[in-house]
Amino acid sequence: MEDIYLNAKTASYKLTSLSDDVKNKALLKVAEAIKNNANIILEENKKDLLLAANLLSENKLTKALYDRLKLDEEKLNTIIKGIEEVISLEDPVNKTLWATELDKDLELYRVSCPIGVIGVIFESRPDVVPQIASLAIKSANAVILKGGIEAFKSNEIFIKLINDALKTIPEFPENSINLIKTREDVKEMLKMDNYIDLIIPRGSNDLVKYIQENTKIPVLGHTEGICHIFVDEHADLSKALKICIDSKIQYPAACNSVETLLIHENISKKLLPELISEFKKNQVIVKGDESTISIVPKIEKATEEDWETEYSDKIISIKIVDNIVEAINHINTYGSGHTDCIITENKENSDLFMNLVDSAGVYCNASTRFADGFRYGLGAEVGISTNKTHARGPVGLEGLTIYKYKLYGSGQIVAEYSGNNAKTYTHKRIIK
Amino acid sequence: MEDIYLNAKTASYKLTSLSDDVKNKALLKVAEAIKNNANIILEENKKDLLLAANLLSENKLTKALYDRLKLDEEKLNTIIKGIEEVISLEDPVNKTLWATELDKDLELYRVSCPIGVIGVIFESRPDVVPQIASLAIKSANAVILKGGIEAFKSNEIFIKLINDALKTIPEFPENSINLIKTREDVKEMLKMDNYIDLIIPRGSNDLVKYIQENTKIPVLGHTEGICHIFVDEHADLSKALKICIDSKIQYPAACNSVETLLIHENISKKLLPELISEFKKNQVIVKGDESTISIVPKIEKATEEDWETEYSDKIISIKIVDNIVEAINHINTYGSGHTDCIITENKENSDLFMNLVDSAGVYCNASTRFADGFRYGLGAEVGISTNKTHARGPVGLEGLTIYKYKLYGSGQIVAEYSGNNAKTYTHKRIIK
Numbered sequence: 001m002e003d004i005y006l007n008a009k010t011a012s013y014k015l016t017s018l019s020d021d022v023k024n025k026a027l028l029k030v031a032e033a034i035k036n037n038a039n040i041i042l043e044e045n046k047k048d049l050l051l052a053a054n055l056l057s058e059n060k061l062t063k064a065l066y067d068r069l070k071l072d073e074e075k076l077n078t079i080i081k082g083i084e085e086v087i088s089l090e091d092p093v094n095k096t097l098w099a100t101e102l103d104k105d106l107e108l109y110r111v112s113c114p115i116g117v118i119g120v121i122f123e124s125r126p127d128v129v130p131q132i133a134s135l136a137i138k139s140a141n142a143v144i145l146k147g148g149i150e151a152f153k154s155n156e157i158f159i160k161l162i163n164d165a166l167k168t169i170p171e172f173p174e175n176s177i178n179l180i181k182t183r184e185d186v187k188e189m190l191k192m193d194n195y196i197d198l199i200i201p202r203g204s205n206d207l208v209k210y211i212q213e214n215t216k217i218p219v220l221g222h223t224e225g226i227c228h229i230f231v232d233e234h235a236d237l238s239k240a241l242k243i244c245i246d247s248k249i250q251y252p253a254a255c256n257s258v259e260t261l262l263i264h265e266n267i268s269k270k271l272l273p274e275l276i277s278e279f280k281k282n283q284v285i286v287k288g289d290e291s292t293i294s295i296v297p298k299i300e301k302a303t304e305e306d307w308e309t310e311y312s313d314k315i316i317s318i319k320i321v322d323n324i325v326e327a328i329n330h331i332n333t334y335g336s337g338h339t340d341c342i343i344t345e346n347k348e349n350s351d352l353f354m355n356l357v358d359s360a361g362v363y364c365n366a367s368t369r370f371a372d373g374f375r376y377g378l379g380a381e382v383g384i385s386t387n388k389t390h391a392r393g394p395v396g397l398e399g400l401t402i403y404k405y406k407l408y409g410s411g412q413i414v415a416e417y418s419g420n421n422a423k424t425y426t427h428k429r430i431i432k
Numbered sequence: 433m434e435d436i437y438l439n440a441k442t443a444s445y446k447l448t449s450l451s452d453d454v455k456n457k458a459l460l461k462v463a464e465a466i467k468n469n470a471n472i473i474l475e476e477n478k479k480d481l482l483l484a485a486n487l488l489s490e491n492k493l494t495k496a497l498y499d500r501l502k503l504d505e506e507k508l509n510t511i512i513k514g515i516e517e518v519i520s521l522e523d524p525v526n527k528t529l530w531a532t533e534l535d536k537d538l539e540l541y542r543v544s545c546p547i548g549v550i551g552v553i554f555e556s557r558p559d560v561v562p563q564i565a566s567l568a569i570k571s572a573n574a575v576i577l578k579g580g581i582e583a584f585k586s587n588e589i590f591i592k593l594i595n596d597a598l599k600t601i602p603e604f605p606e607n608s609i610n611l612i613k614t615r616e617d618v619k620e621m622l623k624m625d626n627y628i629d630l631i632i633p634r635g636s637n638d639l640v641k642y643i644q645e646n647t648k649i650p651v652l653g654h655t656e657g658i659c660h661i662f663v664d665e666h667a668d669l670s671k672a673l674k675i676c677i678d679s680k681i682q683y684p685a686a687c688n689s690v691e692t693l694l695i696h697e698n699i700s701k702k703l704l705p706e707l708i709s710e711f712k713k714n715q716v717i718v719k720g721d722e723s724t725i726s727i728v729p730k731i732e733k734a735t736e737e738d739w740e741t742e743y744s745d746k747i748i749s750i751k752i753v754d755n756i757v758e759a760i761n762h763i764n765t766y767g768s769g770h771t772d773c774i775i776t777e778n779k780e781n782s783d784l785f786m787n788l789v790d791s792a793g794v795y796c797n798a799s800t801r802f803a804d805g806f807r808y809g810l811g812a813e814v815g816i817s818t819n820k821t822h823a824r825g826p827v828g829l830e831g832l833t834i835y836k837y838k839l840y841g842s843g844q845i846v847a848e849y850s851g852n853n854a855k856t857y858t859h860k861r862i863i864k
Binding site for chain 2: 012013014016017100102106108115116197198212213216218220236238239242243245246247250251328332350352354355356358359360361362363364365366367369370371375376377387388389390392393394402403404405406407408409410411412413414415417418425427
């Protein structure tokens with residue numbers, strides 16, 4: 001079994017030398033293969049759905065997971081469009097990030113390059129396979145994919161079609177795109193820190209947490225998305241109303257939807273009655289602290305536990321705060337560093353909030369739902385990260401790259417730059 | 433004990449808002465404090481040295497560690513000069529890395545910011561305390577330092593002087609620079625993934641390995657430095673000679689000194705006799721594979737173990753290879769991804785080598801000893817990383833930063849950009 005990892009590592013070394021042209025040709029072949037074999041894919045998917053329907057009827061699978069498992073013509077078209085979009089993106093590797101002359105004929109280049117081997121662990125959505133495969137191809141990384149057992153047949157047919165397509169490109173190294181299948185395989189994968197350079201979990205908080213706690217390999221992702229909106233005393237209340245509602249109801253299950261509102265006490269009496277009535281109109285359950293209840297009595301009481309909860313549902317908690325500092329401290333204490341917003345017309349307060357709130361996204365007067373790679377214009381999204389190293393927030397193709405230093409000399413040695421009569425470095429910026 | 437971590441985290445939130453001016457003022461105060469209290473520092477250091485001398489005589493401490501522990505006027509001047517250099521560097525945080533208009537009056541900025549709380553674990557060199565403290569101040573990170581027990585008094589006086597100096601700057605948050613003291617403290621520190629965002633170990637391979645294996649916190653650093661030079665058949669032999677010698681003997685204990693030479697067989701007979709004789713003149717022990725011995729008989733035989741060994745000493749192993757691909761494969765198999773060099777006048781071969789060798793530094797015709805933050809012109813070095821994520825190679829102040837996304841809107845919600853009549857994103861680059 002270790003072979004798959006060793007082979008992927010070997011493939012990763014070869015991938016680095018592919019030109020953007022070859023990678024785009026390979027992506028085009030993959031898109032064509034999916035287009036030309038839609039029937040076969042849907043047939044295999046049906047086999048998964050049949051088994052899943054049984055699990056559903058036995059309550060061993062949720063309706064949401066079943067829906068995500070299901071492929072149709074429309075989903076396949078979205079997949080193909082996604083691959084075409086990846087083709088159109090700028091090559092993220094072999095870019096000179098900067099260059100410095102250290103001395104005459106001694107030039108240092110920082111050049112972007114692939115990370116190496118990426119492990120991706122996901123749940124029932126089989127469309128993750130072509131999506132991640134295309135991102136890997138474009139960024140010249142090898143990948144080891146592990147999908148949910150319920151999508152077994154769908155994942156397998158995708159991997160087969162992708163690898164058959166890649167085989168038609170002679171320069172493309174074999175073993176670049178790999179699939180592992182069992183839970184035992186995952187346990188082994190998490191130990192492969194000699195071969196895998198980065199793990200990306202895509203799925204429930206529990207899945208991400210399990211992976212973070214069971215591997216030494218760097219993990220890119222986020223567990224919770226406990227997002228906040230602070231409505232400042234200098235807020236435009238119509239903006240506040242609009243943004244609070246959108247951030248909660250536009251897609252309540254998303255990680256970037258808001259969970260807790262912090263309302264400045266000076267505007268709480270003006271804002272809360274209308275805001276809460278608007279929430280109720282939209283079937284949102286509202287929970288509030290004592291001060292909130294004293295203004296709008298007919299709501300549930302929020303407890304300490306609420307401040308730590310990602311509802312992922314039409315539920316919102318509200319707390320009234322004395323000032324902006326209390327709001328910032330609340331967010332830095334209970335938040336998950338995902339996306340947090342201030343509604344204010346006061347520049348000083350917006351600066352204070354956006355500098356001091358320690359989150360991947362800090363917003364002023366915009367819905368938290370904008371936290372997304374496509375909306376940010378990144379072109380493709382690998383995932384959203386709440387890490388404090390490597391990549392933070394919505395992560396595009398760039399997150400699958402690192403850099404290497406290339407030094408071009410003409411025989412220079414360090415002894416010449418040391419001791420008496422040492423030559424000095426010029427350190428002249430050549431690029432950027 | 434958890435208080436120290438919580439307090440450091442709280443300090444880290446406040447640090448982010450400091451201007452470069454305030455940070456530079458603080459650094460100046462620190463430099464002055466060290467200058468004005470040189471006698472006290474050297475006195476405290478003497479107490480450490482007295483105990484260390486006993487350990488030395490009992491063979492419980494090496495001479496090298498004893499030497500590193502010792503401070504003198506010259507080392508203190510170097511420390512002060514180092515702080516002045518950090519003051520002169522560009523502020524690494526609050527830089528707009530790029531900005532995009534998502535739509536009219538909806539602007540996204542990617543802005544560099546501190547990582548948060550950095551843990552630094554180091555061995556006997558007490559000069560690490562003011563060095564890391566100054567890098568932390570400039571990058572607005574809080575730090576928790578853990579030094580070797582043998583430098584207890586020296587570390588303590590540095591921390592006291594630094595914190596007394598910082599107290600004279602009213603804007604500077606307390607608890608930014610912290611020292612922990614015992615091995616038990618380290619064990620606890622490694623569990624503080626809720627508070628510490630990055631660990632930087634500075635010391636032996638064993639120390640780094642221990643830390644990597646015992647924490648979930650990201651670790652920045654390297655264990656081994658098994659660096660290679662491949663002398664291609666198209667090499668300029670005088671350059672080869674000069675670079676091979678410098679890379680080995682200029683400072684054999686350094687992580688960027690060369691351990692294994694790979695010699696193309698077509699030039700081996702021409703190069704090896706002179707090269708090996710030059711090594712022997714410089715008291716370097718030479719080990720060779722069978723082919724090498726067949727050319728220069730009077731050397732030790734190199735075994736498989738040699739290819740995996742960082743000698744950190746005046747010892748070198750030599751292997752003759754059939755071609756460049758064998759050299760590249762050897763390096764990717766046995767190397768540590770630190771720094772590897774090709775000597776060649778052939779551009780195609782240099783490109784192949786520099787693209788396919790998966791190391792932080794890939795060099796053509798220059799000594800591996802150039803792998804260093806100061807030589808690269810980074811201004812200050814946090815350490816050298818062989819990680820494949822976040823920061824790779826010599827790491828400057830930038831390695832202590834990450835970024836956040838700041839989104840400035842004017843009431844926009846995502847619902848307006850979805851469904852029928854959806855507004856479209858402009859995704860116009862504003863900066864860069």
